[in-house]
Amino acid sequence: MITGGKSYVSSPPAFSNDAKKLLICTGSSVSIFSTSTALQISELEGHTDLVTSVIVVPASSKLLNYCWTSSLDGTIRYWDFSVAELVKTITISLPVHSMVIPSLLSKSSENDEKQPDLFAYVSVDGSQGKEKLPNTLCGQIRKCNLTKSRMVGAVTLAETKKPEFVTSSPAGEYIGIKDKRKLRIWEVPTKDSERVFYKKIKLHHTKKITTFAFHPTERIVAAGDATGRILIWRGFGDKTLCVRDKSANEDLMNIDDGRAGVRGEDDADSCTTWHWHSAEVKVLFFSSDGAYLYSGGKEGVLMVWQLDTEKRKFLPRIGSPLLYYTSSRDPSISTISCSDNRIHILKMPSMEIVKSISGIKLPRAVPEVLDGSCNGLAFNQTSGVAAICTDNYCIQFYNLFDDREIAEVQVCERNHQPVDEVTVTISVVALSPDGCVMCTVENRLPEDGIGGLVSLKFWVCGSQSTNFSLSTIVYEPHRNASISEIAFHPTRHMAVSSSYGGDFKVWVSKNAIEQKDQARPINGWKCHAVGSYKKKPLTAAAFSVDGSVLAVAAETVITIWDPENNVLVAVIGESLEPISRIAFIGKSDYLVSASRGSEPQLSVWSLSRMCVSWSYKLHIEAITSTMGDSFFAVLGLFPKTSNESTLHDVDGVILLFKAEDPVPVATWFVRKARGGGLAFVHLNPESIEGNTSDSTPAPELLAYINNDHEYVIFSPHGDQLDERGISLRENHVMPEETGRLGYESIYGELADIKPLNNLNSPASVLPSGRPWETIFSGSSHNLPPFTKLCSVFLESLLEKRTTDVE
Template structure:
């Protein structure tokens, strides 16, 4: 089974101490990327729920350790250069955020006796609190990582929801935002289990969204929901100890006015900056404290000069900003964006060096445009997805990485909530050489709406799509309900809610005087309609000889070459939204949605209904050769409200059903989560990508791909005994680290010669050793060496005298 599509921006990432690697929280794992190439090089696996925090232990650039926290209630300690799990701490409560201040305050090398290591956690109280009028589910608690236990009975703060914890780079302070308040704690100089951090509270008139601490001074900045940034200077001099070694501000004993400070807050002054039009999501001080970085929904990184308030910008990032992270290497930093991208920046010029692109996250569209969000390339295993920035992203499901992005409509990112342009449909030809998109410009006050149909062609050399033809208002002022390509020719069909369908052909399909036209533009060949009913879906048969078009509640069958109506079949109670031919087109699968949803299978030889189910179907996928198909069905709400003692449908809202077209009894079923807005497709096995991961070479001919409403996906063999038996993972195919720096084993014992293996060869010691096996027996990367039990036996055999047996 292959899984992927996780979010890279659910939590802040972390740089390694040498700045050459970036550790990213990716679902239940931590993905490690090279900052020089932007490619994934390793994965830390072990957590059973989403990872929420990753903290790299500062110090040596050679030894690489990190702490991670997860919603599974565990904290883990890793050596990520191997990678290997070193320690596990079970706190038994979901961890939403974690900071370890003493790692930042302690010097990297010290002769002092090591003390216990303490972490401050933001936990969710999972105990029943329904009886309380306002349940407090968030807790700030202290954990002794050395002793692997929470400090019993010590709760620093309770909040309505778990909050993100921010820590100063000196390790002296940490804090959270809580509605219109900032709670700031000062960590004891020599922390221990019985010591309680001192706390102060700063107030504001609006809800706060994010906070950041100055690296050397007692300055804290916070952003609010209106786009304002507040900067408190000299906080905590009255209530918190001043013996912290920080640069002192003004005298705390001097009685004077405190401009901008509300009430009796413990701060010397508070100033306000305002540039952002909406809430501030990103705040971070530069390592020297001279600048403050801010960002939000505008997709612009703002750099404020702390002393003067002057600012400069990194504009046109193209997506709302979520996190800004500094690197130990002063020439690098990273920005995490809401479109599931992480940009590596060159500082101080703020030039984007590399981008780590995950699968684009779903965007909200009006109900009439919810469908058509996916298009699959059967042969390559690519998926095309609509994005919020008016683009189509091509993503490899086998490799779990972005391939390309096509800008459908040239428009800058707009932070306004009102969406004026929508990419509503995407379709790809069966050979992957053609693409069609539909974009809709929303009318303003009922005026100015526009529908645009575009055809794209794949370049033979650069393998990128380029625009071929633009058709404005292809169906007058009516919207387009579906787009489908002919299986063997450069021909497409569009159906319209206005009551007609049109057949389009690329000019290279039209011959004039016995020669082909070189221009690849598209032209309308034919127009059809049926009783002026809205045409809601269309598809071609597998050989292209039949065109099926849904006229609301009936199915019309056409000869696409002659544009002649052949037959009319079916009568459903709700409009048909999906049509698919199964197998060699002997059967047709239709899906109706509305008040009376229905899944129906029709016989093309008898022109009659074979069988049907009253199911709400979200997606349909038909195999290319076999007489089978799969559907993604939404479960009724009553079916999902089951007790936890019945894990089959616990927290699952959909099922995948595989049918033989002639049998209404499903061949196989799987329950799934987040089925609303999901998709299905049968894909040909990408042997070039999977060859190195399948030892026996028996790869399935077709995979069934399921992508859920959050764009997380899984590929599995639907005909296997169990989907989980498919032993395919991406971890074996990760790229090698390209930096020349030494770390781990090689930094201590020196570089070992590379052991060159063929693609399908496994790393093992042969039973018949060579003449001088000791020269290569320990060759290879340290984390790939076989176990000692294997190495020793082969090594000892190589030292024994060999005798040749003579048979008389």
């Protein structure tokens, strides 16, 4: 079994101490990427649920590549990530949503000869065993002794309605959480122990606080709210947290004036407000010297504010809302995490994006008027590549076997807009069986009933396997009706588009240049034929395996056509509800259809007898069939009235059938099935390590993608896939790079220099008359070091004399 499609942005990532590696929380594991190549190096596996935080231990004489991780599985683990080895596991039996270890950041702990106990502050879900009432406080801020592997039972810093994200100051002096419209901040004791007193303060605001950050050196905290405002509190905690004598504290309590912007009795000297963002602020981070503040949010723009002057500059057009900003110990590199499951590596201070780590894109927003009629997922069954519609009007090509993005095609040239209203959507994407042609349908929704537009676009693959360029645009291909399906001919460059307006059109390439190993269409596409059936809406279309038959669903009936002559051959029975999916079952004479509505139905039709063979009352989300035999698989949805709690959130089922038999061959229960996809894919035997047999057929596997774009690939017939999948993934994991140091990191590797005392070469014994004219010529990075040049250069300037010594 091969799994993938995990989120890279569920939690903030962390840099290694040398900034050459980036540790990313991906589902129940931690993936380690190279910052120079943006490719995966290794993986930390051991957690059984979502990993919520990863904290790298600062470099010391003994600890160089160690980290702590927390998870919803109720454990905290200690790793040596240089060798991907688990060192220690601490079980706290409560789901950990966030964790900080302030003492790792404290400078005092580095100077202590006797290292004290190491404490972590965790945000946990304490609702286990409690009755969940409307006002139940589920979130708790607890303390854990990592050295002794136990929770400090007597210490609960706070209780909140839900677990909140814990933030630590850069020096480990303070920790805090956001709680609706206020900040709750605690001072971490200098010498932490299990029994200490915590000083705490609260800072209030009129709007919901979404994020906040501590200044690295001064008593300053910045917070962002849901309206896009940034608040800067200066001198927070001077009365409560600052250590002074009693008389000084009494004097501070008597000073009430001069606190501009501070609300009520909040313990702060002043509070200023900045406003540039138009939506909620999600990212706040101070630079290492504290002179600048980074902010970002839904606009997809990274802002940099100068703290003293409020001057700003920005990195625009990132293309997706920002979630996290992460800095490293190397001031020239940092990252920003975006909601489209992508992490950009930035070169600082110019904020140039040098590399991107791209996971599978999250589902796109679909307007209600198009809900149920969009097909934003297509598969290339011969290569295991999925084409996915994304929110930024792109098609992402994702290799399911390698679990990485291989290309992205911009379908609609539109910048990211931080608005909730969707006016343009890609409703259909389809790929030809050979992967050379892609077809997309773009819907521009009307405003007040005016201005709607449907565009059909054909894309042709270039020299690279995923380099698509636009070939043809057809505006309003079916008048003002939407397109329901795009089906490609299995062997020719021909496609069929069916529409809800009551007609279908056959599209062919104008020209095809036959090359030695491929046929690539050029010069665009044109309409070859038009067909309809009693002006009924055409809801689905499919070609047979050999391309000799075309099936088009006309609402509740299936029409059979000769695609070459555009002749109606037959009409198959009538279903109770409109048909949404049809597919031919391999090389057999069976056809499968699925209808939606109040009485959904899965039906298998016999083309030889022109009648239904068998059927089920089942809501079908996706259908796929094998190319050779008579097997097919469907993704079914459970009724909403079913008791999902007893099935552990299972809401769907994958059923494998043989066309002649209504009894399923195999059954798998799945989650998040609504909006998911299903396809048979072929694993190339050449990509399997150790397989050199030319006669071995390509294994036919089943790929399932849920509505969160998490996927699994498995053998539907129970064949062993684990070893094949592991060897396949290992072939694409990049080895760890060995960095260059000193001279080589600046000028490159030194050139080989032959010694001057080589007696086998007579010419090298006699020095040149003017050697200084040539020894410094050439590129600077190819020059030998100065220590090797100096003796030769000085020797050429001195006059040699022969003397007789008596």
